[in-house]
Amino acid sequence: MNADISKPDEGAIFTVTQLCREFDVTPRALRFYESKGLLHPSRQDTRRRFGNRDRARLALILRGKRFGFSLAEIGELLDLYDTGDSQVTQLTRTIETAEQRLSEMRRQREELELGIAELQEQIKLVRSILDEKTASG
Numbered sequence: 380m381n382a383d384i385s386k387p388d389e390g391a392i393f394t395v396t397q398l399c400r401e402f403d404v405t406p407r408a409l410r411f412y413e414s415k416g417l418l419h420p421s422r423q424d425t426r427r428r429f430g431n432r433d434r435a436r437l438a439l440i441l442r443g444k445r446f447g448f449s450l451a452e453i454g455e456l457l458d459l460y461d462t463g464d465s466q467v468t469q470l471t472r473t474i475e476t477a478e479q480r481l482s483e484m485r486r487q488r489e490e491l492e493l494g495i496a497e498l499q500e501q502i503k504l505v506r507s508i509l510d511e512k513t514a515s516g
Contacts, residue, residue, distance in 0.1 A: 390430075391430065391431055391434075392428045392429070392430060393428070393429040393430070393433070393434055394426070394427075394428065394429070395409055395426075395427055395429075398429055398433075398434065398437060401434075402437055402438070402441060404437075404441070409427070409437075412437070412440055412450075413427070415450055415454065416454060417436060417440055417450065417453065417454055417457060418433045418436055418437060418440075419432075419433060420433055436457055439453070439456075439457065440453050440457075443456070446477070446480055447480055447483070447484065448476065448480060452476055455472070456469060456472060456473050456476060459472055
């Protein structure tokens with residue numbers, strides 16, 4: 380994701396098309412995040428209008444997904460923004476959640492490395508059996 384969450388203009392309004400282009404997501408994804416309460420666009424007739432806050436939230440949602448956070452975890456962290464304590468609770472919880480996820484990712488990496496090593500050994504074994512059979516055949 381190369382989208383920047385900086386605020387280009389305090390009163391900026393973004394359409395579905397603009398956000399989809401900027402973040403490489405589908406309109407369906409935006410509707411899904413809205414249905415989960417993660418985005419809160421305003422309505423103008425039947426059209427959704429997203430402000431800077433939704434744009435920033437979308438960037439954080441996508442980053443959280445890339446890191447493997449569940450939508451529930453992402454929603455919890457986003458909701459903590461409004462606790463009124465200068466984001467101390469949100470930042471503290473973000474660190475805790477991120478450290479847990481990092482630990483899980485490291486565990487998964489270790490399992491993958493073990494699986495890769497085992498698979499390489501199996502390939503080597505099967506290759507040697509095949510070589511024997513084709514050499515004697």
